[in-house]
Amino acid sequence: MLAYAELSEIEQRVWDGFATGAHVDLRPEDARAEDPRDGAEDPCDGAAWGAERTVRAAALHALLTSGTPGALRLTGARITGRLDLADTAVPHALTLTGCHFEQPVMLRGAQLRSTGLVGCRLPGLDGWLLRVDGNLFFEDSVIDGRLTLTRAHITGELRLSGVRLTARELVGTDTPEGPDGPDGPAGRAAALPAGDVWALWAGGLVMEGGLFGRHGLTVRGGLRLVGAQLGGGLFLEGAELHNPCGDALSGEDLSTGTMMLSDGFRAHGPIRLPGATVRSRLSLHGAVLDGGRPTGGDPADLVALDAQRLKAGELRLTPAATPTGAVDLQEAQVTVLHDHARSWPADSRLDGFTYTSIHPDGDAGTLAHRLDWLAALPGYAPQPYEQLAAWYRKIGHDDDARRVLLAKQRRRRHTLGPAGRAWGRLLDATVGYGYRPWQAGLWLLLLTALGTALFSGGGQQSTQSGGGSGTPFNPLVYTLDLLVPIGGFGQRSAWYWTDYRQTVGYLLVAAGWVLTTAAVAGITRALNRN
Template sequence: MLAYAELSEIEQRVWDGFTAGDPVDLRPDGAQLEDPRDGVAWGAERTVRAEALHAMLTAGGSGALRLTGARITGRLDLADTAVPHAVNLHGCHFDRPVVLRGAQLRSTGLVGCWLPGLDGWLLRVDGNLFFENSVIDGRLTLTRAHITGELRLSGVQLTARELVGVDPEDPAAQPAGDVWALWAGGLVMEGGLFGRHGLRVRGGLRLVGAQLGGGLFLEGAELHNPCGDALSGEDLSTGTMVLADGFRAHGPIRLPGATVRSRLSLHDATLDGGRRGDRSDRGGAEVALDAQRLRAGELRLTTATTPVGAVDLQEAQVTVLHDHARSWPADTRLDGFTYTSIHPESDANSLAHRLAWLAALPGYAPQPYEQLATWYRKIGHDDDARRVLLARQRRRRRTLALPGRIWGRLLDATVGYGYRPWQAGVWLLVLTAIGTTLFGTGPRPVPSGQGTPFNPLVYTLDLLVPIGGFGQRSGWYWTDYRQGVGYLLIAAGWVLTTAAVAGVTRALNRT
């Protein structure tokens, strides 16, 4: 450890300020808008060795490091070190990545600084950790870190080390494999993670298994990962997640198994799953939002534009769903998705829109239709519920073999699969009118003797009703074409009766 006498004049000034808890500003007079990326050119009058900072922070006694405008040379390595002092560095330039593996810190701020990366694996912070308005050209690692306060990334420009110096517009220059700008799997936060107001990320945010007690807030943030996921939050747990108000993601947002106890908002967000083959999901389709098995109190999927790529909500559960006509891309996956209520915007508040929504689903699955029908019944729209279930049967019919499709069309035309039993009555009325007209004149009694008085209406009903009889069918007959019509009416009566029984049975068991 360096002794005080071994410090440079500038470092002694910083030490004196640290001991007194006073701020030390090494910027020239009037230099208020410096870019810390230019710190490599700063001279000795602004240079502080990392080992000098290490000596201050590990010294006993009281003190607080409040330093502005310094170039910090060497590696600041506080691995497995307990630092009892508050640290606030503003507008500083770090020549080498900062190492905080296993360190124990009080509230720490690296605000408006330039860093070539930071390793905070197993870091413990009793308070807040601020990086606001900093430029981090390298990975920010917070794997299994524990922060009792807030993590602030608002205004940060964060670039994965593999993408530093790479032209984002040149596809051939992009690296292969996963590229992560924030590596924070298992991060535990008692406060919130804030990336508002200009957070720009090149590379992915990895928050697998993170516990964010105070929420995740990325309003207006831009995530661009040409090599993989923009945000990976499998099994993440948080109170609130806000990816809204101008939020933009180029690369998939993956939240399988995530739990959002209150609200997950994608209001006015732009989701682009990208077009790189290594990000493709099944069938080569890109995924804009993968929220399989999501659990959320409220899902606000009112995006600014239709997501580019699939939206996958299979087996997800939400209490309230907010959507509009632009929420759902052509590749939408809803099998097993359940919701208690839907609060649509005006352009999605119609049965026709909902039926088109389900008709666009790839393949046939009964559950999305049954879920929507359940919601309609819950709000008292029983007729709409029946139309949804009728659409389900029509969609199912397309998956059947030819005999099944023929029988299905017959059930549809006669009784609407049991959801429109009145159609059978319409057919009976039509056939009764036709029979009454055709059988109005010219019958002959059977040879055994004169039959009961002929009535064309009763005779037609006797032909159509397959069970019992009115004494007309056996007492009169024709020898012309009407004999064949009679046989057709008998057959039609059996078909209508069978279809009606099948339809009523289906109606009684449709749920």
């Protein structure tokens, strides 16, 4: 460890300021009144800073591990060598602002108090198993390399707002800007490494506060938060994530109170949240979701949002534009769903998706929109229809619920064989699969009128032997006797035909059984609110 006498003049100045907790600013005199984050000086240019602004990482290590009480507050320094605090307990507050690090920072297994690397340039940071008793701030920094916080524990907040974070594999690569940038064909076709490219590797991260990556956060590479526990929430309003060859955000089994991917949030690559738990609100309001480049080049593999088995109190799925790629909510459970006409791409996967209530915006609240929504689902699955019908029944719209269930039966019909489809069409035309029992009444009236007219022409034969008098023939009552399968009016047993009308009578008997049974089933279904 370096002794005080081995330090340069600048390093001794830093050491003296540490002992008193004073702020040491190494910037030129005319720049010290400026906020180091206002862009007046770019820490990325720090490699050209001279000896009057150079501090060795070894000197900072000696200072922070000396056991001397104090606090490090340093601005505008070029830090040479590797700052290695692995497995080190640092009981001091640490704030470095507008500094240029020449080598990645090593904090693996370190124990720190509140730490800020604000407006700095770093070629990566390894904080595997890092413990921070307080906040960890990287606001407005440029991190050209992976930020690793795997299984780290932070009792306060993690702030990434304004950060430019680039995965190590992408450092030095160019992505086109403008119309042919990440949003366009040229950006998607740019030569990028294959496989997983992670800018933030933070699986198993545990936080008691929130993770803030609001307006200005730009990420090239993916954010990996698998199994993370973010007690205070995840806030990425206005952030931009570019990882078209991999996942923009991977949050499998993530647990948090609130997740805000909204207000201009842009993802170029899938958002994956299978098994995630969001106790309050998951908002995608005003977001742009682009699934990026499909795996293997197959458009069927293009996924914008994978939220299978998600559990959320409220899901606000109201993006700025229809997502490019599938939206997968299979087996997800939400209490309140907000959506609008642009929420659902052609490939929306909703089998097993349950919700307690829907709060639609605009035309999304109409039954016609909901039926189109379900009709667009790939393949047939009964659960989405039954779930929507249950919601309509809950709010007292029983007629709408029956129309949804009728649409379900019509969709199911396309999965049947020729005989099943034919029978289904007959049930649909006659009684609307039992959800429109009044249609059976119309058919009964039509057949009654037809039979009455047909049997009024005479030619009937009496079943009485010897031609004795019996029940007088009445064509209306005779027709009703054929159509009503239960009971009888004595006409069918007293009279018969020997011509084609006998065959018509048999057909009316069969039609009566079908229509009456369907009508009874429909009435029973209505009474049971099914």
